[in-house]
Amino acid sequence: MTTSQRRAQITADITERTGIDEAMIQQLVHAFYAKVRRDALLGPIFDNRVGSWDLHLNRMCEFWSSVALMSGRYHGQPMEKHFPLPVDSRHFDHWLVLFRETALEVCPPAAAAHFIERADRIAESLELGIAGKNGILLMKSERLKRPDSEVFLEGNEEMQRDNVRPTSRRDA
Numbered sequence: 001m002t003t004s005q006r007r008a009q010i011t012a013d014i015t016e017r018t019g020i021d022e023a024m025i026q027q028l029v030h031a032f033y034a035k036v037r038r039d040a041l042l043g044p045i046f047d048n049r050v051g052s053w054d055l056h057l058n059r060m061c062e063f064w065s066s067v068a069l070m071s072g073r074y075h076g077q078p079m080e081k082h083f084p085l086p087v088d089s090r091h092f093d094h095w096l097v098l099f100r101e102t103a104l105e106v107c108p109p110a111a112a113a114h115f116i117e118r119a120d121r122i123a124e125s126l127e128l129g130i131a132g133k134n135g136i137l138l139m140k141s142e143r144l145k146r147p148d149s150e151v152f153l154e155g156n157e158e159m160q161r162d163n164v165r166p167t168s169r170r171d172a
Contacts (some may be wrong), residue, residue, distance in 0.1 A: 007070060007071070007072055010069075010070045011069045011070055011071055014068070014069050014070065014114070015069065017110065018068075018108075018110045018111045018113075018114045019107075019108050019110060019111050020068050020069060020107075020111045020114060020115075021069075022061075022065060022069075024106075024107060024111060025061055025064045025065050025068060025069070026061050027106050028064070028102060028103060028106050028107060028115065029057060029060045029061050029064055030057060031102050031105065031106050032098065032099055032102040032103075033046075033053075033056075033057060033060065035098050035101075035102060036095075036098060037053075039094075039098065040154055041090075041091065041094050041152070041153070041154060042091065042094060042095060042098070044152060045085060045086065045087065045091070045152050049085075059074070059076065062074040063076070063078065064115075067118050067122070068114060068115060068118060078122075078126070079125075079126065079129045082126050082129070082130060083129070083130060083133045085130070086150065086151045086152045087130065087151055087152070088127075088130075088143075088144045088145055088146040088150075088151050089127060089143035089144050089145055090145075090151070090153070091151070091152075092123040092124075092126065092127050092144075095123060096119060096120065096123050099115075099116070099119045100112075100116050100119070103115045103116050103119075104116075127143070127144050128144075130144060131144040134146075
């Protein structure tokens, strides 16, 4: 069996087991990011960095296709895209709440569970990666907690509006 045949078989097995297909991924991604864009905590972070929402949504559909269906459609470096973001565990927790809520709204139970399990792993990986990039070694069950002045939170919008980049622990 070739690599592409094996990948197709894995994708078919996941689809059979969960009901996930490209149309469901598109529905989930679009519904989720509609919530993100309206969200007081996450919306400004994305708005400051997403130049074209159509391009971003297409990229996120490719990403979730690769993550959920093992399709291999996404060819990017998500960790590097997240390194400069002014976020910590509070943002990842909130992202997961919105993602879980959306998955449970638009997906059947088996599909929602599949997406949510992967979202949990992605959030943990990104949080660990951002911490490490900023010179913070997190031990098992520790979370990234930056000083409020280094992250975007409601109340420190002026830092975002003035495009002031927070300093990393290495710069301090």
